[in-house]
Amino acid sequence: MHAYRGILREARAFFDENTRDFITSYTRKEFRKNLYDKKTARAQRKIKGARTTLHLLERANAHKFKDVISVLEYGYGRKGPRKVEMLQATAKIRPRERVFGNLREVAKYRPAFYAIAERQFGVKKLTVSEEPLKSKHPLNVAKMQDRHWEHIRHRTVPPIDQSTMDLIEERARTGSVTNILLKSKDISADDAEMLQMWEQRWVKKPNKSQVIRYYRALLDINMAVMDVSVEMVPNKGKYWKAMPRRNVLDASGAVKPDLIPKKAFTFRTSSLAGKKSPSSANGIDVLNLPPSSV
Numbered sequence: 001m002h003a004y005r006g007i008l009r010e011a012r013a014f015f016d017e018n019t020r021d022f023i024t025s026y027t028r029k030e031f032r033k034n035l036y037d038k039k040t041a042r043a044q045r046k047i048k049g050a051r052t053t054l055h056l057l058e059r060a061n062a063h064k065f066k067d068v069i070s071v072l073e074y075g076y077g078r079k080g081p082r083k084v085e086m087l088q089a090t091a092k093i094r095p096r097e098r099v100f101g102n103l104r105e106v107a108k109y110r111p112a113f114y115a116i117a118e119r120q121f122g123v124k125k126l127t128v129s130e131e132p133l134k135s136k137h138p139l140n141v142a143k144m145q146d147r148h149w150e151h152i153r154h155r156t157v158p159p160i161d162q163s164t165m166d167l168i169e170e171r172a173r174t175g176s177v178t179n180i181l182l183k184s185k186d187i188s189a190d191d192a193e194m195l196q197m198w199e200q201r202w203v204k205k206p207n208k209s210q211v212i213r214y215y216r217a218l219l220d221i222n223m224a225v226m227d228v229s230v231e232m233v234p235n236k237g238k239y240w241k242a243m244p245r246r247n248v249l250d251a252s253g254a255v256k257p258d259l260i261p262k263k264a265f266t267f268r269t270s271s272l273a274g275k276k277s278p279s280s281a282n283g284i285d286v287l288n289l290p291p292s293s294v
Helices: 002-012 017-034 040-061 065-075 081-091 103-109 111-121 138-155 162-174 189-202 208-219 281-287
Strands: 224-234 259-269
Touching (some): 002 040, 017 065, 017 081, 040 065, 065 208, 081 111, 103 111, 111 138, 111 259
Antiparallel strands (some): 224 259
């Protein structure tokens, strides 16, 4: 109970409202789930993990750089339970999924996951090299490839949505942290004033230069927006020698091949990624101008 209340207290004091809301809701859910656990060893592990989380939040609220970044990673799905939920939503990967269909055809069965992993690791690191293997037998190569995909699945970081990227970029430019509800039109003026007073009293906000450092460091941790588009491509492999299904002629008289829809995945990263300190480039970012125009 002491660790549970301490986590809620420290979570309410954290300056990022997205992370604050996630830690609060997840802690309450886990506490209700494990409240009546009768297995002593498992309960002790949960208590130990709760104390570790409490100490991490205490250091983050003291504005220790590495601990603040670690807490922000949990809040924005770079690791932890939110990462699993985001990966399931974007790439259709379940938390304990061990089979993608045929693991050697991940690009076919899980194209979104393959595109995310390809963007993060590169094409060469997605396939196991046969040279260091003692046995070059196809079954052994297939087994090692399956094991490699399990390793890739745990290391793959899901993309984020455009609104979250805009929020992080705004704070990385200006260094000001304002609750999202204060900007909402649905909240009344009295509620906004009360919420602002609550933040000034309880939330431990760092100064603007620290906020810029935190969010620019967060942008460097595989923060990308994934866009999905559909394009028509020739239907290869379904028919013998990739022959067209029907002899349909286009305007020039050539045979038009049979086309099928295919999803294309593109990724966009922030222009602020890689800028460690708010130097003279910060003035350019505040004006929202490209460096070449200054």
